[in-house]
Amino acid sequence: MKVVSYYNVVPTKNKSQEKFNILTKFVQGVNAAGDTGILHKGNNVLDADVGVIQGWQHERGKSAPHLQLRQSIIDRTKNKHVCTADANLFLYANKSNTPHHYLRYSLDGVFRNTGEYFDNNPDPKRWQQISRDTGIKLEDMKNSGEHILICAQRHQGWSMGKTNLDTWLQSTCLEIREHTDRPIIIRLHPKDNQTNRRALEIINNLRHIPKVMLTRNRDSIDRDLINCWAVINHNSSSIVGPIIQGYHSFITDPTKSQCAEVAHTDFSQLESPKEFNRQSWLERISMFHWKFSELENGTAWRHMRNYVRQ
Numbered sequence: 001m002k003v004v005s006y007y008n009v010v011p012t013k014n015k016s017q018e019k020f021n022i023l024t025k026f027v028q029g030v031n032a033a034g035d036t037g038i039l040h041k042g043n044n045v046l047d048a049d050v051g052v053i054q055g056w057q058h059e060r061g062k063s064a065p066h067l068q069l070r071q072s073i074i075d076r077t078k079n080k081h082v083c084t085a086d087a088n089l090f091l092y093a094n095k096s097n098t099p100h101h102y103l104r105y106s107l108d109g110v111f112r113n114t115g116e117y118f119d120n121n122p123d124p125k126r127w128q129q130i131s132r133d134t135g136i137k138l139e140d141m142k143n144s145g146e147h148i149l150i151c152a153q154r155h156q157g158w159s160m161g162k163t164n165l166d167t168w169l170q171s172t173c174l175e176i177r178e179h180t181d182r183p184i185i186i187r188l189h190p191k192d193n194q195t196n197r198r199a200l201e202i203i204n205n206l207r208h209i210p211k212v213m214l215t216r217n218r219d220s221i222d223r224d225l226i227n228c229w230a231v232i233n234h235n236s237s238s239i240v241g242p243i244i245q246g247y248h249s250f251i252t253d254p255t256k257s258q259c260a261e262v263a264h265t266d267f268s269q270l271e272s273p274k275e276f277n278r279q280s281w282l283e284r285i286s287m288f289h290w291k292f293s294e295l296e297n298g299t300a301w302r303h304m305r306n307y308v309r310q
Contacts, residue, residue, distance in 0.1 A: 001030075001035040001036070001049045001050070001305060001308065001310070002035070002036045002038070002042050002047075002048045002049050002050075003026075003027070003030045003037045003038070003048060003049060003050045003051075003052060003072050003083075003095055003162055003301075004037075004038045004046045004048040004050070004051050004052065004079065005023040005024070005026050005027045005038065005039050005040065005051075005052040006023065006040055006045075006051060006052065006053055006070075006073055007024075007039055007040065007041045008019065008041060008042070008043055008065075008066055008069055009023075009053045009055065009066055009069055009070045009073070010023070010054055010066060010068045011041055011055055011064065015285065016272060018097065018101060019055075020055045021101070021292065022054050022085045022103065022295070023039065023052060023053075024039055025292055025295040025296045026052050026085075026295055026300075026301070027039045027052075028295070028296045029294075029295045029297060029298040029299070029300055029301045030234055030298070030301050031044070031298075032296070032297055032298035032301075033298035033301045033302050033305070034298075035146030035301070035305070036090065042068050042141040043065060045072050045073055045077065045078045045079065046078060046079075046080065047078045047079075048079045048080070048168060049079070049080050049081065049308060049310060050080065050081045050082070050083050050107075050233065050308060051073040051076075051079030051081070051082045051083070052082075052083045052084075052085075053068065053070055053073055053074075053082060053083075053084050053085075054084065054085050055085075055086065055142065056070075056074070056158060057070050057071050057074055057158070058157075058158040059250060061078075062199070062296070065150070067149065068137075069293050076108075080308075080309075080310065081107055081309075082107070082108055082269065083101045083105060083106070083107050083304065084105070084106060084110060084208060085105055086103065086104050086105075086106070086110055087103070087237060087246070087301065088102045088104060088289060089237045089240045089258065089289070090102060090104050090134055090136055090240070090262065090289070091237070091286055092221065092237075092238075092240065093134055093135065093136050093241065093269060099291065100133050100291040100293070101292040102130065102133070102134070102135075102277065102290065102291045103289065103290065104114055104117075104229055104285075104287045104288050104289050105118070105288055105289075105290060105300070105304065106118075106288060107307060107308065110158075111235075111256040112255075112256060112258050112260070113253075113256055113300075114254050114255065114256075115141075116289070116307050117288040117290055118287055118288050118304055118307050119285065119287035119305060120285045121287075122280070122283040122284045122286070123241065123283070125286065126283070126284050126286040126287055126289075127282045127283045129286075130286050130289060134262075137201055137243060138244060138278055138279060138282060139244065139245050139246040140246050140250075141246045141248075142228075142245075142246045142247055143205065143294070144229075145227050145228045145229035145230075145247075146182060146227045146228075146229060147182055147184065147185050147228055148176060148180070148182050148183070148184050148185070148186060148228070148229060148230050148231075148232060149185050149224050149225065149226060149228050149230070149231045149232070150169070150172060150173075150184060150185070150186045150187065150231075150232045150233075151187050151221070151231060151232070151233045151236070151238040151239060151242075151244075152165060152169065152176060152182040152186060152187060152188050152189055152192075152195065153189055153192075153233070153234055153235075153236045153238070154189050154191075154192045154194075154195075155164065155189075155192060155194050155195045156194075157189075157192075159235055159236050159256070160234060161235070163234065165195065165200065165255075166205060168210075168234060168252070169186065169202065169206065170296060172252065173206055173209045174184075174209060175210055175267050176267055176270065177209055177210070177273065178267070178268075179267050179268050179270045180270045180271055181210070182211075182270075183211045183212075183213065184209075184211060184212045184213070184216065185214070185215050185224060186202075186203075186206075186212065186213070186214050187215050187221065187224050188202070188214070189238075190218045190219075196218075199214055199216075202214065208234060211232075212238045220242065221238070221242070225242060225245070225247065228242075228247055229247075229248065230247065230248040230250060230270060230273065231243075231247050231248070231249050231250070232249075232250045232251070232252070233249070233250075233251055233252075233257075233259075234251065234252050234253050234257075235251060235252070235253035235254075235255075235256040235257040236257075237258070238272055239251065240258075240259060240286060242309065243259060243262055243263065243278065243281070244278070247310055248264070248273040249262065249263040249264065250263060250264045250267060250269075250270070251263040251264075251265060254264070259281075259283055260299075261276065261277075261279050261280075261281050261284075262276040262277070262281045263276075287303075290303075
């Protein structure tokens with residue numbers, strides 16, 4: 001099997017060495033497993049069974065050369081499949097992602113309904129390993145607390161698709177109010193400068209809804225989780241940590257979310273949430289998380305290649 005890793009999908013000015021290491025170590029692992037791995041530093045697309053990239057492409061597209069290359073690979077005109085690396089769902093516990101550099105990998109898409117995540121036959125030993133490496137433990141459910149925390153995503157980010165963040169916040173708060181009068185705290189995405197600049201405007205647009213406030217905390221989510229009853233999110237990884245920590249969870253896009261089997265989708269259950277089998281969920285999502293040493297020695301590729309249809 002021929003696998004081409006495209007070095008130039010990461011802009012040269014990018015300061016994250018981790019992103020470049022993904023592409024080089026993936027090729028090392030492919031060769032270690034006995035297949036043909038090529039690290040390609042050109043801006044053209046080569047014929048291959050699998051093209052490897054870091055990140056994904058926004059549906060609106062952009063004109064930067066590295067994004068044009070990324071789009072050409074995703075279009076799969078010469079590569080039968082595309083494998084991508086994205087952020088670690090367990091990153092909440094260790095923002096630096098060191099020393100192991102666990103990342104999540106998928107084939108041909110970055111949402112649960114569009115990509116192959118190599119997770120249809122979970123091995124409990126993988127979660128046990130990740131738990132040891134990261135120090136993350138599944139915590140008991142918390143059945144006390146006062147407020148509801150909304151974890152907003154990036155405005156116009158690719159995971160939001162065509163959903164407008166301001167509209168989503170308003171409709172979500174209104175629906176919450178149909179079922180509970182608990183205080184609502186909104187946490188804007190800490191790295192979304194666009195929404196953070198508009199913080200006052202955002203909260204003013206919600207002033208007609210009682211007991212809605214905006215947290216100014218831009219650090220760890222832990223401070224916003226103090227005395228929290230439930231966490232609400234659209235479809236991103238920001239709710240993964242709270243779920244593992246035992247907070248009741250609600251999502252509004254179960255089709256794309258990796259947390260669909262452990263989160264509510266009906267706000268009428270806000271005051272009487274149920275418990276889910278979070279252990280089996282953790283074992284499933286562990287199947288698409290691999291660390292750099294496993295990338296290098298071919299362990300990750302030996303697992304992934306079983307899902308590549310030639």
